[in-house]
Amino acid sequence: MKLLDFFKRGGSAPVARERLQVLLAYERNNRNQPDLVAVLREEIIAVIAKHVQVNQDDVKITMDRGATTSTLEIDIHIPNAGIKASPAI
Amino acid sequence: MGKVVVVTSGKGGVGKTTSTAALGAVLAQSGKKVVLIDFDVGLRNLDLVMGAERRVVFDLVNVTQGQAKLSQALIRDKRVESLFLLPASQTRDKDALTEEGVASVINTLREKFDYVLCDSPAGIERGAQLAMRFADEAVIVTNPEVSSVRDSDRIIGLLDSKTLKAEQGESVTKHVLVTRYDAGRAARGEMLSIADVLEILSVPLLGIIPENQGVLRASNVGSPVTLNEPTNAAARAYADAARRLQGDDVPMVTPVEKKGLLNRLLGRRVA
Numbered sequence: 001m002k003l004l005d006f007f008k009r010g011g012s013a014p015v016a017r018e019r020l021q022v023l024l025a026y027e028r029n030n031r032n033q034p035d036l037v038a039v040l041r042e043e044i045i046a047v048i049a050k051h052v053q054v055n056q057d058d059v060k061i062t063m064d065r066g067a068t069t070s071t072l073e074i075d076i077h078i079p080n081a082g083i084k085a086s087p088a089i
Numbered sequence: 090m091g092k093v094v095v096v097t098s099g100k101g102g103v104g105k106t107t108s109t110a111a112l113g114a115v116l117a118q119s120g121k122k123v124v125l126i127d128f129d130v131g132l133r134n135l136d137l138v139m140g141a142e143r144r145v146v147f148d149l150v151n152v153t154q155g156q157a158k159l160s161q162a163l164i165r166d167k168r169v170e171s172l173f174l175l176p177a178s179q180t181r182d183k184d185a186l187t188e189e190g191v192a193s194v195i196n197t198l199r200e201k202f203d204y205v206l207c208d209s210p211a212g213i214e215r216g217a218q219l220a221m222r223f224a225d226e227a228v229i230v231t232n233p234e235v236s237s238v239r240d241s242d243r244i245i246g247l248l249d250s251k252t253l254k255a256e257q258g259e260s261v262t263k264h265v266l267v268t269r270y271d272a273g274r275a276a277r278g279e280m281l282s283i284a285d286v287l288e289i290l291s292v293p294l295l296g297i298i299p300e301n302q303g304v305l306r307a308s309n310v311g312s313p314v315t316l317n318e319p320t321n322a323a324a325r326a327y328a329d330a331a332r333r334l335q336g337d338d339v340p341m342v343t344p345v346e347k348k349g350l351l352n353r354l355l356g357r358r359v360a
Contacts (some may be wrong), residue, residue: 011278015233017285024242024289031246 026065044074052078091122091202093195093262094334095224097248099240101211104231104268107304107314109208110138111327112228112334114313117172119331121203124173126194128220129210130185132183133177133243139166140311141174150178153190161199166295168316170274173202186219195223213243225254226262228334230294232269233281238289245292252291264295266330271300282345296330299344 030036041061049056058077064070096109117123126149129133136142141164149159151173159175166172174260175194178185183213198205209220221227227248231241248261255261267286274280287294301323307314315324315331329339 011274011280013275013278013281013285016281017289019287020235020238020281023239027239027242028246 022065040072041074048076048078054078091199091200091205092225093199093207093223094226094228095207095209095221096228096230097209097210097217097221098230098237099213099217099244100232103230103237104298104304105211105230106138106208107308108228108230108266108268108298108327109135109206110313111324112171112331113204113206114166115174115315115328115331116168116204116206116335117169118316119259119335120171121335122171122173122201123204123206124175124198124202124222125206125208126175126198127177128186128216129177129208130183130216131177131179131181133179133300135208135345136153136164136174136176137311138308139174139313141166141176144312145176146179148176150180150185152194155184158321159194168312177222183215186216188219191219192223206357213247217244218247221248221252221261224248224261226264226334228264228266229290229292230266230268231286231290233267233271233275233283233286235281238281238286241290244289253296262332263292265290265292266295266298268298269300270297270344272344276346294341295333296326297341297343298326298330332335340346 045059054076060075062073096105098105113123113125125135127133136145144164147162152159152162159179162175164174207220210216214348229241229244231237247256248263254262267283271280275282281298299322301321303318304314304323307317315327318324332339
């Protein structure tokens with residue numbers, strides 16, 4: 001495998017081309033549109049904040065854009081003491 | 090009616106000012122009346138590259154604000170009679186230029202000149218948008234490098250939406266000018282190739298300017314490379330690009346690596 005890598009090591013230009021193609025496909029689609037990640041982040045935090053007190057710093061959002069699909073990871077640390085008392089019915 | 094051409098890129102340092110000077114000088118040498126406008130308010134440099142820095146009296150902002158007449162602000166080149174420069178202002182007020190002011194200057198110049206070349210500032214802010222606002226054509230200067238190509242793509246988006254032509258349902262004619270191209274590195278797969286850049290940007294190619302030491306020598310002495318060293322490879326590539334800009338059919342020559350004897354014997358260079 002290492003030997004194969006050695007022979008395959010042409011240069012970094014193909015990597016540059018592929019990265020640009022993926023990035024620009026995304027950017028062209030999203031030009032003049034609100035940033036989807038920002039919208040999702042705000043709405044999701046708003047929903048959770050209705051039920052628990054969440055510190056903005058405890059919310060980690062990561063995005064990984066692929067050529068055809070993307071993943072959005074939302075990692076929220078909810079303090080055990082932060083659960084609001086359920087409203088009286 | 091002359092043509093208004095914006096030289097733009099998004100990214101800084103890719104060669105907009107060098108290219109404006111080099112293209113303008115050959116166009117003027119071929120008999121066209123050419124004016125170069127520096128739109129980089131606050132950071133003017135076209136005067137320096139043209140060797141006219143000591144002759145600036147009035148600038149673009151003075152003209153748009155009525156403090157000077159256009160004819161007083163235009164600087165005639167000392168080498169090529171039909172080449173003129175309208176310098177940028179050094180003011181720090183970024184709102185010094187107004188759209189109406191720029192429109193009036195460009196409309197007047199368009200009547201008197203064959204080519205009005207607008208040297209855009211870097212970025213996508215107001216200055217860059219005003220530089221492209223009234224353009225008929227755009228030269229997008231791009232280095233074969235990821236951040237430059239990305240920014241060029243962004244600029245293409247602006248040319249297609251924020252220019253007067255775009256708003257009127259027409260389109261600005263776009264050309265890509267690849268600068269600082271290193272044939273050896275492209276051949277070894279270390280640099281994006283011309284085909285890569287064109288495939289990604291989908292804009293026709295105006296020319297390929299090879300990386301060349303003559304470009305820095307020319308700016309050191311304040312002369313467009315096309316006048317300073319007309320036979321050097323970059324200057325000849327600019328001259329071809331200028332002819333294509335005028336609509337001539339000039340075959341595109343992709344630069345090839347010149348290998349010395351030692352490099353030939355040693356084969357591929359190790360980075």
